[in-house]
Amino acid sequence: MSAFSLDPVQIAWCATLRTLAAERLRPLAEKGEPGRVNRPLLAALGELGLLKRLFSDGGALDLCLLRESLAHGCTEAETALALQGLGTYPLVQAGTAAQRERWLPEVIAGRAVAAFALSEPDAGSDAAALALEAAPDTGTSAGTGGSTTTGAGGTGWRLTGEKRWISNAPEADFYTVFARTGERPGARGVTAFLVPADRPGLTGSALEMLSPHPIGALTFDGVPVTRDDVIGEPGGGFRVAMTTLNLFRPSVGAFALGMAQAALDATLTHTTERVAFGGRLKDLQAVSHRAAEMATRTEAARLLVYAAAAAYDSGAADVPQRSAMAKLFATETAQYVVDTAVQLHGARALQRGHLLEHLYREVRAPRIYEGASEVQLSIIAKELYASAQQGRTPTPDES
Template identity: 70%
Template structure:
């Protein structure tokens, strides 16, 4: 299998996931309240062993993940999982992704005690996790974060400050929190902490956002954390954040591709049956060409996502560039495809409850979170110039004199 084709096992698994999402998860999603954590949905993801794929080979429960189909393994398996769930039920996909983002640092960097206490219930869907990185003045610029961790004795700190636009806040059971332990040290002075939601001094407020999933702000008023709460090493939290984001960025692209695929299929069905100007919509060249463009861009985005995930699984050195390209291409493409689908459906697509109305609200946020499109372009350019500077430079032929 290459990054550019799926084997029969993978294709069958994707079809199985779409059916599972449609029949088992969508009914739970429809009973949830927009902007709130849907705990029955998260628990169902655990009961169906879907959350295991987020942490395959890491921490308690690794054995159950090891029994998963080979199609589900690695970063590519995560991308197939997210794309398939997004196609049929975006709420289920988002709940799964947020759980992975919040708990992955515990799986990858947590102590044995942290993993035993928090990772097992997170995998089972009984404990809701959240990734608390963004702040009012430091979104994608993680090195500029200002939540202060002031020393309080030999091996403890007090957290003071704010986090904002945190998915699953303020209803999560625990947070992966990034705070500044060394002032003026940039990215090198950040530490990651595992902070239970009931820790004294920690409060939260829900935010009313365009996206229907839960997002909130957190306030830290002298919240005590100790060495037992550190994820990884003190002052090395930036590595924890970037490792987590690099793992999930290609799969953010998969989420976007899933939405684009759903919008494309809805458009194919609609334009094939809709009468307009004495023919079917699909028979109008302007419509047919638009649909062809939607399909081509979606497939290109899918291939770039799969290539980035396969490179991650192989441990290739240019993961940051590939992950950024995948997220950039896929999220921008999904925005284009969903918008075009709305245009071809007309006013009916703007009615509350319509699939495209839902996708139109969902598709906007991925172009911002986990690094806005502009940040992805910056990462790509930086990686390209660094690689160019490190590579042997070709000998340039002397210019011929002009005539």
């Protein structure tokens, strides 16, 4: 990929994905129940090899193209795939061989449902404020497959507290859980654990949300975990979380791009066909200029997303800033484009079952999850001032 375009192979692959999304996956999505995990849809993603592609070495750009293309034709399929990636990627980057052997084949096949359990009632965008406690428990021994026993020779922790706003909860088969194992404040002292859903003391409930994908709350009542369940190293959980989010934040922007493009395409069709005021809607300058603005913003967002993905794949130092810019601009752009599309369609776009009614509900959440827009602005500002500080000449008082 150059700075401005995709190569022919990538273009053809994206076209194939859009067709699969519309013809194979959307019918399965329509049979699903809103707010519940759609396991037949996940199985189809596995059969088509898309979940395997999710964990290939294609990098962030491949992930972005995958998410954008699926979102264009079936947002439910895109979200189901992305949530599998978010919940499982910590295992890919930092999990043990036993953890990966137990769960990766099941996830890739679409048989096991994963979840990324970071947010809490009082720790959403401020991920460093986690309060879920992992208290030492020298009598606990737990196996990587989900079984748990207690013995005098075991060493481990007991998880106590709550997680909230967790996608795929409470129906996931395993959770990547971030808990505080030390007294140190902020990002320090947080450890990542792989917690199978059948661990004693772990319960959950579904939350009724605007977004149609499953979201729930989890309660940990002394849930036993051991060193075998740690992802990475004790105290290194925040790094695991941030590495995962740095990869997935640009691809949230790609999800938003898919929705924006779908809304733009629908608008071009509608305004071409719709007759009003003695002519086609597209012939009204007020309408055609809105469409031009929608297209321009969408393309600008696409370039930011591609640039962030390329930066991640090349190991650039400015990945946090680029990821934040991509997520911020793409999600805010998608909100604008979908809202404008609804306005140009009129009342029909508000009817239950209309594409734009669906997109209008879907497009709101990405501006909040994986770091709200305000958090992305804070990240961008922090990185900007850090770069300026490194590049400036010290003042006489500092010399």
